[in-house]
Amino acid sequence: MTEFRAGERVRVRATDPAGHTRAPRYVRGHTGRIVEMQGRWALADEVAAGAAAPRVEPVYTVAFAARDLWGAGEHEVTVDLWESYMERVEGTRDER
Amino acid sequence: MSGEHASVPVAARVRRLEERLIDAGVVGQDQLDAVLAAMLKGATPLNGARIVARAWSDDGFRARLLADANAALPEVGLSMKGGIQEQRLKVVANTPHAHNVLVCTLCSCYPIGLLGPSPSWYKSEAYRSRVVREPRAVLAEFGLHLPDDTAITVWDSSAESRYLVLPRRPDGTGGLSEPELAALVTREGLIGTAAV
Numbered sequence: 339m340t341e342f343r344a345g346e347r348v349r350v351r352a353t354d355p356a357g358h359t360r361a362p363r364y365v366r367g368h369t370g371r372i373v374e375m376q377g378r379w380a381l382a383d384e385v386a387a388g389a390a391a392p393r394v395e396p397v398y399t400v401a402f403a404a405r406d407l408w409g410a411g412e413h414e415v416t417v418d419l420w421e422s423y424m425e426r427v428e429g430t431r432d433e434r
Numbered sequence: 435m436s437g438e439h440a441s442v443p444v445a446a447r448v449r450r451l452e453e454r455l456i457d458a459g460v461v462g463q464d465q466l467d468a469v470l471a472a473m474l475k476g477a478t479p480l481n482g483a484r485i486v487a488r489a490w491s492d493d494g495f496r497a498r499l500l501a502d503a504n505a506a507l508p509e510v511g512l513s514m515k516g517g518i519q520e521q522r523l524k525v526v527a528n529t530p531h532a533h534n535v536l537v538c539t540l541c542s543c544y545p546i547g548l549l550g551p552s553p554s555w556y557k558s559e560a561y562r563s564r565v566v567r568e569p570r571a572v573l574a575e576f577g578l579h580l581p582d583d584t585a586i587t588v589w590d591s592s593a594e595s596r597y598l599v600l601p602r603r604p605d606g607t608g609g610l611s612e613p614e615l616a617a618l619v620t621r622e623g624l625i626g627t628a629a630v
Binding site: 360361362364376377379382397399401404407408411412413414415416417418419420 | 568
């Protein structure tokens with residue numbers, strides 16, 4: 339998988355893992371915009387599960403419109419998400 | 435969302451775990467205390483105030499701080515290496531038309547190694563659940579009434595980065611020295627629940 343680029347639209351996978359995860363429930367299933375790639379870190383889910391060699395993935399700052407999350411509000415919420423939490427929304431490059 | 439921190443079974447569980455480790459001879463109480471003391475040594479909101487005062491006084495530092503805070507911090511004698519590993523710090527700047535406020539909805543992530551322990555309200559379920567939903571109302575309850583046309587960004591530190599808000603320099607402070615400017619900055623200003 340190629341890395342996400344700033345401005346790309348992504349959807350957070352609407353999964354409900356049994357163990358620890360850092361994908362907050364309030365953004366699951368929602369579409370956001372990649373702000374920047376922060377760096378690469380071991381996937382928190384696998385670290386918490388005690389994996390001997392947890393996957394290392396890019397972590398992104400992802401911006402969500404309050405109106406999309408809550409149905410109201412003019413603000414933005416940014417959430418820091420590991421790459422495998424998200425899938426690309428094709429053909430919707432956002433130039434904001 | 436995890437629950438309140440102070441009340442909780444997890445505090446007792448941590449204490450029991452500590453006792454087991456100490457009884458088993460894995461670590462000593464003095465070692466645990468030394469690790470905590472080292473991490474919190476010099477960790478105080480005054481560090482954040484110094485960073486802000488320098489950024490207000492030096493446009494070059496301000497630009498470097500916003501571009502790569504970890505690389506800029508040594509210029510004021512600070513770093514993010516106080517904990518187990520160096521943490522990425524992202525500084526977000528308020529402007530006349532944009533305001534930033536920090537939260538950790540999953541738990542209570544905060545740049546402790548730099549600023550010291552977070553305020554108790556920062557860890558409350560009320561703050562964590564409401565500020566992402568209705569920040570303007572929450573900020574008003576803190577006494578910060580933002581103009582309607584000020585855009586608000588709420589930064590939820592859900593992974594490995596920690597955040598710091600760079601407040602706007604107050605009007606009428608042109609003649610102040612860096613220490614005098616630093617004295618104006620509050621911990622709430624560094625979180626974004628106050629203007630400065």
